[in-house]
Amino acid sequence: MLKQNKLSKAIKMGLMSCAISTVGLSSVMAQESSAPDNAASDNVEKVIITGSRGAPRSIADSAVPVDVFSEDDLVAVPFTDTNDILKTLVPSYSLGRQPISDGGSFIRPASLRGMPTDKTLVLINSKRRHRSALVQIGGSGTQGADIATIPSSALKGVEVLRDGAAAQYGSDAIAGVINFQLKDNSEGGSLSVDMGQYYEGDGEQFTVTGNIGFALGDKGFFSLSGEISDTSSTNRGEQYCESWACVDVNSADFLTGLDTSLSGYSEEAFIAGLADANLGGEDVVQPWGQPNNSATRLFFNSGYEFSDTMKLYAFGNYSASEGDGSFYYRYPGNGTIEDIRLENGSLYSPLEKFPGGFTPRFTGEITDFSLVSGLEGEFANEMKYDFSARYGSNKIEYTLENTINPSMGPDSPTKFHPGDLINEELQLSADFTQFFDMGFSTEVVLAFGLTYMEESYELVEGDPDSYNVGAYSSPDPHGFCNDDGSASTDGLAVISVGSTLDCTDSDDAVYTAVGVGSNGFPGYSDIYSETYDRDMAGIYVDLSTDVTDALFLQGALRYEDYSDFGSELVGKVAFKYSLTDDVNLRGSVGTGFRAPTPGQQGTTNVSTRLPDGLPVATGLFPALSSVGQALGADALKPETSLNYSLGMAGSFDALSLTVDFYRIELEDRFYAVSTIDVSTDPDSGDAYDKYLALVAADVDGANTIGGVNYFQNAFDTVTNGMDIVATYTMDDTVLTGSLNYNSTEIDSDASLYLNSEDEYDLENALPKWRGVLSAKHSFDMLSVLIRANFYGTYENAINSSATVVQEYDAGVMFDLELNYQINDGLSLAAGARNIFDTYPEKDGVNGSSDDCCGAVYWSGNNVDWQGGYYYARLNYIF
Template sequence: MNSGKRYFLLGSAISGLISSTTAQAAAETAIAEVESAEAPGNIVVTGARSAGRTVENSPTPIDVLPAETLRQANQASLLQTLNDTLPSFNVPNMPGYGINTFIRAGQLRGLSSGHTLVLINGKRRHVTARLGVNDVGVAAVDLGLIPLNTIDRVEVLRDGASALYGSDAIAGVINIITRKSAEGGEVSARAGQYYQGGGWLQQYDAGAGVRLGESGHLYLSGQYVDQKQLFADGDVPDNILFYFPRNAAGNPVLPAGNASTAPTLPAGATPDPREASVDRRKIFGAAGGVPRAQLASFTADLGLPLGDSLELYGFGDYSWRKGRSPQHYRFPSRDQNVRAIYPDGFTPYSGVVENDFSVLLGLRGEIGDGWNWDLSSGYGQDDIDTYVYDSVSPSYGLQSETDFFLGNYRYTAWNSNLDIRKSTEDGLFGFGTDWSFGAEFRRETYRRTAGEEQSWGYGGQPILDGPNAGKPISLSDSGSQADTGVRPEDAARDNRNSYAVYAGLSLRPSEQATLDLAARYERYQRAGDVLTGRVSGRYEIVPGLALRGTASTGFQAPALAALTFRQTNVTVNQTNHILSVTSPEAQVLGARPLKPERSTNFSFGLVAQPVRDVNLTVDLYQVRVKDRISQIGAFRESTHPGSGVLVQAASPTFGPDDSISYLINAGTTRTRGVDVVLDGEFDAGPGAIHWSLAGNYNKTKLLDVAQTPDVLQQFNIVLISTTTQAQILYRAPRLKAIGSVNWKSGPFSLGLRGTYYGKINRSYTLTQTTGPNTIELVNVGNIFVTDLEAGYDFTDRLGLRLNVNNLFDAKPAQLPRNATSRWPFSSIAYVQDSPVNPLGGFYSATLSYRW
């Protein structure tokens, strides 16, 4: 493999990478050795609308991850695979409860998950129907639905590219290139579990190519993943009561402490006799685990020549996902429980059934004097039904159901493109020149439907028993517990169109120099017009040493779902409302229509080969994002005295202590960082060793905050809470570094990868023994994870691979004891959105057969 075929990734200083001995592997093989003669491995298609470039001469940093690199990560989904192979890519481990357990997204270069555009074979992928995936107000692409066995390689452009691809490409672009084989195939079976036993995973993959005519192909693939549930909560301490304590007369009385999270024995009372025999192992927090989930995916890639200069091509995929994730256990002594149905309390489960599909067809060919054209149209849809199981709607008393349909979410996108390109060796000014032009039309639709009545309604039944028997259930406790259904007033239906035209010019004055120019004009309904531009260049100073840089502008239109998003949620102890920015209630409380986020990007890098078979890249970058979409700090009477009157004035259905929030354009951020990659290979006896050190260091700063609406200023309501600021500024590790060593000799292979997560700040409310509680940043990072792989090929077709992820059972940091009332017995004692799962080590075996 030549020197230009391996480099990529991002980093911090080389010395920092080596001294930390942190590691990453999968980015080590920058270019796949693609078998197809039509798609040679050293050509990438991401980053410019011009002729294919090798990674070594690209003016922008591009990582190319071949199928073998993705396989070595030993993950069931592409999302987690990219987290394990790219230091610049981060996937926080979301809490193990709620819908967002299943629908997750990653972030590139420390920016929002919505700031990364995802393409499949160069065509825009539709986003999830679920808003708020990893980031407030964001609808990102769900990479967890794309099966790994259909992927030939993944190209990751780490630079702003809105002028090339449109909205969302502020941080960069992930382009997934699917397999296009006309023959052969592979089947594999993988099984594994966590060190502590449980969390059993089964994964089955199959793919095969079929030849169509003389040179066409149809590649079909399928995947099935079955993940069993496992959580890490401990026993509830003896001083925490499950049932009502008894007074001297033997009658039930209210417990002391927090009745929802940690009820305790009041003075003069005795425990209920059932406390002695109750099962004290319950799920609380659910941050330390994996939920029950099943995923089935099917894909097809088509290529069919229709003549010497015309080809029909296409891609289609379908995914079905079903999941069930536990929420906090509800004590039987809570009055939001119907004790005649759940005498010993209950653990509600969030549920999801998702159907996702896309289909794209296109024609491409050549006309005139070397003009290449590409016309395509594709449709994608994500449909999500949401449920809560083993729950109760307390205001319906004995008539309450226990399983509830909460509502449906559906998003569709129809994209049509026309691209025209021509490359000449003696073009403008006598330079090698690539011309490109194009137009795009996109139509999006969004629908959110109401759940069944008991999931959100108020039945009017009083508390049936216990010390508060006969008292009414609060209106704030309407609907099913844990997850409340979509109310009719929260349902929505919306659509919009967008139109774009774009042009690009690439000049090659000499073999040493490249200059790329691009511009794009785009119009979004209700988001206005935007003109973005991009200039990037590369110059080779001497053989083996080149400089490169890019300046660009970008934008992200508000997610269609965000324009009408409204949600009511009943938690353990309160009711929360997120109001639509266009609703009368939100307008009264100061909400304004959302504007697009706009960015200015600068990057400067160095590409070098200091010695033979050793490659070095260093890329500095700055991304400034204006009008970032976030959520206003929630307020209610108990947190902002006097605001309850304002809340009730906005809607008579709101209680004074209902929590109120809505989406806003919160302010401007600036992200600065550096990516470093150092890799190489050498012979080692009968085999070869490839090694890689790569890392990303980034820091985000909040430059300014939008002005608080006048109607809220009198109550000292902050526009962006400390917790929300922490979400924006600190979600990604300050430093993430990955080092890897891979050895292969004959049928044997061995790989070792280490990943270091540096400082990770999280915001927590800490209970103080004296004085008011404080909100503080807690560093929960500085985690090192080691992964090991060993493989053996019994024949050219049959192979076995053994993997251990998190070999030394590393765990995320635990929270300070005063950060949660359930610290002694809850997995919430671990940070909820650490990149490392508190379950620790996982081992598996994979058997594969190829033909």
């Protein structure tokens, strides 16, 4: 039977191709969570849907590696965020924590096989999941699906195809495919209550999640799942005390670097105001850790069989979440908190609003909606069909408070709505499968289909104050001084009534120019508020069969045509050969592509970045915008890939083992160029030329921007890796081990786009080795789960020339959980993640560090730096 599809928003012409087959022989990550009395169930043959066409194939018969995780596997992981569950179960899946990264603080970037999020295709019930509205503003600039919107209680299972599959599923499936299978129960359900906190006493989390099934007549079901969660922030930083500014009252360097001569400044008022500098309620002016977050999520799955040959299905979701975090602290004299001359000649400083300086607080409200529906069945000639449509929308509404628009002076509000981001997708599809007897060991499966998709990305204009170009964005806005340094008539007038104006002093506040827009995240003006859209039509064909009892072959071709990038043809061949009844050899070769999204083509942003460990206002502009063109950007084009895999899977009594090697050659890789310096100083050479380019492109506040960048197809990379998965089952104990090696190297001259630091970090910042070893043993009603998470060594370049590098040691973090089965339906679990409270090394080497401003640990570290976390969970199944 074919797979379920997705529904849509309006009726349009076109048809979709959703999924093909890459059938995969793969070993499974063991069901470490299976109940002890069901330990034998680990030996039950599992079937996979992802990558297969026609009749689903067993894991042992698939031609590429697919990890299959049951509902029990998912429940046993001590996380509620589906992202974290995958990180725990799949060693080649990594997840970052970005405390200060605009929307990246709320939607975390993930990686499969060293590839960014947008190179892994996400499916639900085998149908493409829409992207989030967030485009990560640095590095790979990813825009992928927000997996956190999928509550774990809605999942019957997850399949992770660890192989390039663009020929089967289309753009994005370069690293692999993750297929979430929704529960389809027509009765019963579950309820789980989870609560815990970090050893540090912060980061409290409370989650209630559940599922209930209903029958629709005798032949239908409606399964509803929901989740409510509330997570508090953490802080693993210290009080802000740097060489250029120190506000730690316990430090001998207190007040170093601050301009204490500003009007309205007094040490007493400043110290008193420090407590209010950050609205996050922390003891430091700038916390480092996870943000506050709360969410309500709903998912439904339904189906109804009209007959043995026709079924209607529908599924979808609604999710509303809100997160808030801090930006960089603004101290007196940092370029934002400066004296300016008002129209009456008096002095004004933002210290009148924020006596202790301020830390902007950033809030993102994310609304996610999807609806998918389709009709599947079988024609009279036994050809199977699946007609479907889907619509998906993700919207982020930003709020910025505890900040100012400096250029508005005293008239500035302290709370802004800088704008919204909206990503929408509409897709229609038709998929067909036919079986033919051609004399082979099994029938030939012919799968083919058509697809049509429209997608759009909209930047919604913010409130006018969030982007307003106030009078104080330019020196001497009231014309108090003449070019020769003498006072004008207006200047003499304010001097006559007591103003301290001194036009002969170049340091006088009359010459101060301050930033434009809500500080920390200027709003989207009407100039940048625009909708970027495109459409795509595609067709695919897939053939597979068991040529002999030992040899399975598969081939697939896919053609897609984009309104903005032209067409691409990709293909793939895969095989499985049985060496013995228990050992199979498998492999594949395929090409792939990923077309830059409308969001990646259109996103713009001005925010504070750390190009050399120092905060700088940095602007990101679209490559084809007037700014991007003035800076020398080229038009974007699709990334293309060539994927190879070769492996084996075998069963040896109680041991199952898979070993897979892979290579991903990625050309024209999409990346943000390293920050380009901008300066208003005519003697700064190229940096001044960039400033003039911004002015020529009519960029508001160009004189307050210190750096710029844009996305480009910047270089080629080669990724080589290996996955090993082993499961050993004995009586009441299940042992599972999985190990991933992944190494990425730049395979072209990237110096035109990246500085030495960014090149070095791309190749070395992720641990090349990652492993998970778990053991579960049961004693009647009590089961014990121990999990070891291993990370290999990795390195981080600290300066732009990569002459200073910090090396991080390998490490292991242990999890422990005890689960007591109170009765058939009720169980109580308690345990701890990172039970020994292990942290990576602190940031810094030889007096240099990659972070600043109170950070203790490297904020971009993919190895968790939050410390130990303990929890309790009550599960009820009915």
